[in-house]
Amino acid sequence: MTGSEKVPVVTDQPETCRVADAEEKSLLRKVMDNFADHCRSRSLFVLHYCTGCGAIELPPTITSRFDMERVGVSPMVTPRQADLLLITGYLSVKTLKRVILSYEQMQAPKYVVGFGSCTINGGMYWNSYATVKRLDQYIPVDSYIAGCMPRPEAIQQVFLDLMAKIDAGKATAWQDYYLNYDAYLGRQMNLFGQDWHTPTDVVAEAKHYGYVGNGTTGEHTALLDQRATWSLDTVPELYPARGRNERSRP
Amino acid sequence: MEQKGTKTRPRKLYEVPNMDVTPKNKGSFLRPLKALSFLFREPVTLPMEPRPAAENYRGFHVNDWEKCIGCGTCAEICDNEAISMVHIPDLPEDHKNGIKPRRPAIDYGRCCWCALCVDICPTGSIALSREYIHISREMNTFFILPDEKGMHGLGYPIGWGKNEDSDLLDLKRQPMGEVEPEARSDNFDEIVDGFDAHTALIEASRCIQCGMCHEACPTNMHAPQYIRAIWEGNVEKAVEEIYRTNPFPQVCGRVCTHRCETACSIGRRGEPVAIRWLKRYAIDAVSPAKVKKIALADKAKKKSGKKVAIVGSGPAGLTTAFDLAKLGHAVTVYESKEKPGGMMRYGIPEYRLPYDKLDADIAVIEAAGVAIECGKAIGRDIGFDALRSDNDAVVVATGLGQGRSTRIPGSDQPGVFSAVDLLARVTAGESFDLKESAAVIGGGNVAFDIARSLARLQKKTFGKVDVTLVALEARDRMLADEEEVIEGGEEGVKVFTGRGPKQIVVENGAIKGLETVLCLSIFDEEGRFHPKYDEADVILHPAAMVVEAIGQATDVSYLGKDVTEALEWERGRIKIGRDGSTAVPWLFAAGDMVEGPDVIHAVAAGHRTASAIDTFLGGGSSKLEAAE
């Protein structure tokens, strides 16, 4: 399961990743982008995915008592319509795969918040074989909240903080996934095995959004290219119904 | 029959009375619309500002740096290895009082806010505040070094702090049995019972393994290790740990000044772990033969062919001898008195240190190959030059054998004794003119040793005790150990504190008593010894004999003129380097005569000296270093 070589960690997202095209932008484009950012920050749809303990504080946050809908934060059941992915605590390896699939399905711009100790440095489960220790090695993260688990007030504040960041055009972690996709993919492969791949063509998306950098492609994405096409049967573990389980076949 | 009984047993499963909550009737279709009334109720929604947390909320850490001693117990108990100790060179370091220059840093990528660190903290410095919001993308902000202001310096009030209910430390020592004062006051039997296996285990379990004792001990005994071994029930391992640094476990297990216990973290808020008694328990629990085997396990197989002579068989001399013998050198110890042990035998009364226990320690040292020649005084029986010429190196460790005199009027009377001299006579069983009443001048441990010895002899001889002890220091600043003062009082020693000796009153050639005056101050403004007295406040303590216990001096006349001149001197003592070396290359000095003040320091000096001699002799002292 473990690859021998470790991929260097990108702890901090490059702050300048939008500067390059900012220079090329026309004034109108800039104004439009700022306006879009402003609007985005006022309507955040949170993917309804309870990945760990911290999710228990989400119902209070969303419902009457702490009511986050008053600032435009609302749950959303499908990834494709969601803006915000909350990693509410520890991630088992099995969940991480689904998280990556969900994250890749979300439309850019998309934001990720890590809840509590477990997403930062392993937390309570630091010596558990089953959980992932650092979230930012596998998907880019916009913000972390300290706590085990963070209470609703803290979650409120992270929403407000994130909204301010989006409004200011600084919540750009998602671009890092495109710019350094090869490194992210490499670390995912280290954990899941070399045959790991997802249905989303991230490199093509990077081209679409215009965030192709030196790190977008590399040795790991080359492995993906060898596979050329994706089909249900190539990821047996994710979709065990295929070929694995005779009982479910009619 | 029995089978039949079970077979015909009625199945009662469904007959247990129960409460059926089946709804009687469905509500009207419109009933849910009642919820519309909520439109006019006050909303439960809270304002966006974060609420203040509850009074014992477990939020971010705070740590009072003034209180924190850097013991690292918080890091030890932490579930998640979230706490690591950070060495901060700016902070004060105080081994004696158990303070390390380090403070806990906390990883909020690990912490689970269980507050076990708070509950176990020996000082009560660490606490959890009511602050709970920290949001950042910068990983480094999640690793913090909390001080009393908290994570963001905002000074939130403390939430979960030290509390008696949740304190995880056992602050009470296991009780130590002692012989009752009535039963002990007329004999020299050992007073302290020692721990039994069960109490020793419980006492050992109190240790939090912070290692403050190790640092505080002059010879850096591995106290945490042997305490852990005792807790594990492995006394042999404990003895092994003890012998790594101390060949006098029997002695130090009884009469050590236990600097370790002063530094003990548990002692911050409670009673320190009884490290000394645990050591005594360990060594008492292992058979002498086994002790020998353990102590000599690291003895060198080869002989070095070098010879070393050691003058004086006190703790410093014998420790040096033990180390050198284990390294393969031929060591001879010369002792002027009849039996080896020096002050340990002739200075410490038997009720504190039974002689057979001391003999046990010395037997191990002899088993290492050390030759001890008793009754051989250098300068009297053997010349110092001969010693020099016969050996490759010489160590002098003759201690402080001479009592100092107060030189007050009457101190030259026949009935005035020096404490060391008298203690030695008591040990040797020599007779002296014991009187029915006695006065002791001095407030240190030696003064109490002689006072309590005299009390015993008086009780034995006359059936009653009349010993007065006069100390210069006030009661709360007595030099003697607290337990000496208490036990002495129990045995009938009358203690007068804050008084200085004025004169010994003599009438008709017989001592009538000791006159003392009130002491106003002991030291002058520059901190020098210069007591001031209130001459008007005079008390006469009736006594037929007086013992002076105000300090000792050394006698180095045996060195001879040449050597004395070749040596460097400092305030009447031989000047030595840290390793016991003197200005004369082949001559080393150790123990009370050059340093003081107690057995454990002498042992430490012995180790250093032995190591230096081994280097001087060209032997690799690798073994000793490895043992360190």
Added chain:
Amino acid sequence: MRPENYRPVSHPPSHEYELYFGPNHPGIEGNYAIRVRLKGDEVQEAIADGGYLHRGFEKIMEERLWIQNVALVPRICVPDPVPMEECYSRAVEQLGGLEVPARAQWIRVMMLEMSRICAHLFTFGGNAATIGFYTNMFWGVSMRDLFLDLFEEITGARIYHMYITPGGVRRDLPEGLLDRLAALLDDLESRLPDFEDLFFSNTVVINRATGTGTISAEEALAWGVTGPNLRASGLPFDVRRDDPYLVYPELEFEVPTMKDGDALARMMVRKAEVLESIKILRQVIARLPHIEGPVRCPLPNPLAWNIPAGDTFARVESSKGELGFFVVSTGGAKPWRVHVRGPSQMHAVQVLERLLARGRLEDIAQIMFSLDACPPEVDR
């Protein structure tokens, strides 16, 4: 946008198809998946897929000191953490021969019942949400939050209290807490008719939930169903009464049951249990002020605390059913083995698979939530 290598997935030419329920869906508390094979909207077969919340608890508990595990155990079941603390602590007490002081026993009962109310209120909401009644969820969750405020006052934390330790509890109650609890219970009681109007006697809800996911009494026993789910099938078994612990024998309470064993019956049993818990809490409020004394027996230094060798099985009635901890000690400072038997290990796997196979697509979420299965308890 459509990736370049996108190929449409072709289903086999069959009127049967497979559907992946979860892991990100609102049908169950937490991160869990069900794979269902459907014919039309009739479920042919359901296969539970767990492990998304697997943290290897049983393994890492073997690596930690007895006291350190106190911080770990509540995390086994997020919505109802107190029974975990109680069960683990009691196992350690049984092995170590610790006596829990009377006052601590009463406080523990209080904590357990508060936690039960919280868990049931949460389930009220969840049950409603699975059939599209979000108002009830909003009410349930905000009501529960008031209890969490009290928890915060007592223990210093909202969710993971880490309050019950072997030998008692960590601190005594803050001043005036019992009054505030009494007021909150009154408040809750006064709110229950609202829940009743909106939800429990709502014709739509009753029609919708009647006959959904029915478990007969025989099945319930055979499948190892416990807790409210068992009682909803007419079997009045409750660990608190059958295998009593703490001061439950001194308390008066009923074990509510229903006969039907369907989703509605399970909801009703939970509703009745909230009332019983209120009753118990009122007794605690009346008795606790008269019980003086320490709240924890003296513990040895936790860094050097060996528990005598042996094994024990401690049981607690959690809001979901029978919770058991099998703890083995070899006389060391750490447990040799801790086995957690969560009630959901039955409910969320074998029982759920069987029930879903009888149901229809639209019932799946409701059945899952009506069983009140707690996936972290399954995965551990």
Added chain:
Amino acid sequence: MTVETGTPATIVDTIQHEIPGIKVTKQGERRLRIDVARDSLPALLELLKGRLGFIHLSAISCVDWPETDEFELVYHVWSYERKTLASAHITIPRNPGRFVSVYDIHTPAGFYERDIHEMFGVVFVGAPNLRPFILTSWGGPPPMLKSFNTREYVNQTYEWVDYQPDWLKDVEAKGGGVEK
């Protein structure tokens, strides 16, 4: 002679009468410990369930004992009528870790056996479903085995954050730093 049914004494008598060589110990008011040879276990469970009312299989616990090279399996059965929990202890050799399934006696065994199979690698012959449940993404050895060192595995597989906050840089500049 009539023996009153329902008391633990009768349970003990019945069990000992039916299955010779069995050791039954009373551990507290409602706890029985039964040590039984592994071959007799299914018969014991049948007896407990069919005649004595122990119909609820509370749990099956597995304990790894590398020193004796054995697995200990503990079957906890509860009787709703007698209010007693009986824990039947058996040991099976670790190699091969193989035992017969009791699914046909107690349905809940299906889950526990599957769980033990996953976590310890014990194979239950006749179990309906031993497919991976929790550890579908796992390629390593059964993690609950004592021989599996989770800490070592974690250190090999994952990286930790290397914190470099400003205060630490200051302290390091002065010669201090994090003590290992």
